[in-house]
Amino acid sequence: MKKNWQSHIHRIFISLAILVIIGLIAGSVSWVLVLGLGAYLVWTLIQAIKLHQWLYSPGNKTTPPESHGLWGDLFDGIHTLQKNHNSAQNRLKTMINRVQESANALNDAVIMTDARGAMEWWNKSATYYLGFVQRSDHGQPIYNLIRTPVFKTYFEQKNYDEPIELSSPAKPHITLRFRITLFGEDDRLIIAQDITRVHNLEQMRKDFVSNVSHELRTPLTVISGYLETLSGSSDALSPVWKRALNTMSDQTGRMEQLITDLLLLAKFETIDQRQTQKEISIHSLLTTIKSDAIALSGKQHHRINLTESTNGLFIGDENQLRSAFSNIIFNAVKYTPTEGNIDIHWWFDGDGVHLSVKDSGDGFDPIHIPRLTERFYRADPSRHKETGGSGLGLAIVKHVLRNHDGELEVKSNLGLGSEFICHFPKSRYIEHPPRSNTIRPQTDR
Known part of the structure; x- marks a missing residue:
């Protein structure tokens, strides 16, 4: 039975008193105390040996040694702590096993690494998709097993906002999408998802659009040529036929523009960036686009202002940037009413280099902004019918910016106009000695 420390001290004093009484009766108190304390010391050493054997022997530790008094309470207390520890350890093991079983049941590959990338655990799907071997790969850096420079760069940069897509090192016909999450002291949780089907469908879509666009271009060219021939002799036709020819010519032109945009979009999605990017002058590019915008404005007399706060060079694909900037400015x-204002601004700051195009048009509801860059999405279909838009312009802009490590920011409100801002990283900008004449805002009416 468990006793408190006061009761043990009380028993010690009673034992000492009994020894003193026996010593008085025997006529030698000191010898009796020595013999009694010696016997107690021997008994204490025996109990300590029992404790040592119980704690460190490889045998059964479930039952504590038999004893009484202070040592008995000590054995019982250690045994209780041991049972509580084993119970907590078993609960923790059960929880870990359940987590591992749940992770093993996932179709996605799950890998845990430390801050240096050494692999600590992975599920069965990771073994299947990535070819990991439990005995030899445990503790190995993961980028030694996924031997792709893109993955190593992605792993080390600690910027995991966007996933990356790579072929499986064990099964090259499988495409995996990798997502990494930081936890603990920069440890990583890596999830690889099989997106082969989605990847193949996307490739089929690209091939379909490209092939159909090419196939439609030839018959449309023939139709357009015959319509142009008929329009040349329209004086001999009745007004009804003239109106029909004009309508067919307009619709043929819209279809040709749509096919051109589709082919351009397919080209930008598959082009090899390393072969097309070079140092270009944004000043010359924007000046040319501004002249084209003035011609497009025609009798509407828009006030188009171009302001450049920097005159450095830009590393990129000139044809792609021309297409993207033209789409935004045109x-x-x-969509800007007659005699409205259009402000074009190119500048450099600590965050990178930027292009802003702001107009004084009708604007649109901000609810449409997240979907503006989707193919054929139209915030106001009636406006596109009037202007003949294909719905692909901003999709082209999105891919061009993605090819140049940039992003598009859109601001708009009904009745307050719109602003489209292209943001590019500083790595794309090259400082250039200032020209002899200071760049000033250019305004044309």
């Missing part, structure tokens, strides 16, 4: 011209 859209501003199309």
Whole structure:
């Protein structure tokens, strides 16, 4: 039975008193105390040996040694702590096993690594998709097993906002999407998802659009040629036929523009960036686009202002940037009322280099902003019918910016106009000695 420390001290004093009484009766108190304390010391050593054997022997530790008094309470207390520890350890093992079983049941590959990338655990799907071997790969850096420079760069940069897509090192016909999450002291939880089917469907879509666009271009060219021939002799036709020819010519032109945009979009999705990017002058590019925008404005007399706060060079694909910037600026011209303002601003700051195109048009509800860059999405279909838009312009802009490590920011409100801002990283900008004449805002009416 468990006793408190006061009762043990009380028993010690009673034992000492009994020894003193026996010593008085025997006529030698000191010898009796020595013999009694010696016997107690021997008994204490025996109990300590029992404790040592119980704690460190490889045998059964479930039952504590038999004893009484202070040592008996000590054995019982250690045994209780041992049972509580084993119970907590078993609960923790059960929980870990359940987590591992749940992770093993996932179709996605799950890998845990430390801050240096050494692999600590992975599920069965990781073994299947990535070819990991439990005995030899445990503790190995993961980028030694996924031997792709892109993955190693992605792993070390600690910027995991966007996933990456790579072929499986064990099964090259499988495409995996990798997502990494930081936890603990920069440990990593890596999830690889099989997106082969989605990847193949996307490739089929690209091939279909490209092939159909090419196939449609030839018959449309023939139709357009015959319509142009008929329009040349329209004086001999009745007004009904003239109106029909004009309508067919307009619709043929819209279809040709749609096919051109589809082919351009397919090209930008598959182009090899390393072969097309070089140092270009944004000043010359924007000046040319501005002249084209003035011509497009025509009798609407928009006030188009171009302001450049930097004159450095830009590393990129000039044809792609021309297409993207033209789409944004021409859209501003199309959707801005007569004599409206269009402000074009190119500048550099600590965050990178930027292009802003702001108009004084009708604007649109901000609810449409997240979907503006989707193919054929139209915030106001009636406006596109008036302007003949294909719905692919901003999709082209999105892919161009993605090819140049940039992103598109859109601001708009009904009745307050719109602003489209292209943000590019500083790594794309090259400082250039200032020209002899200071760049000033250019305004044309």
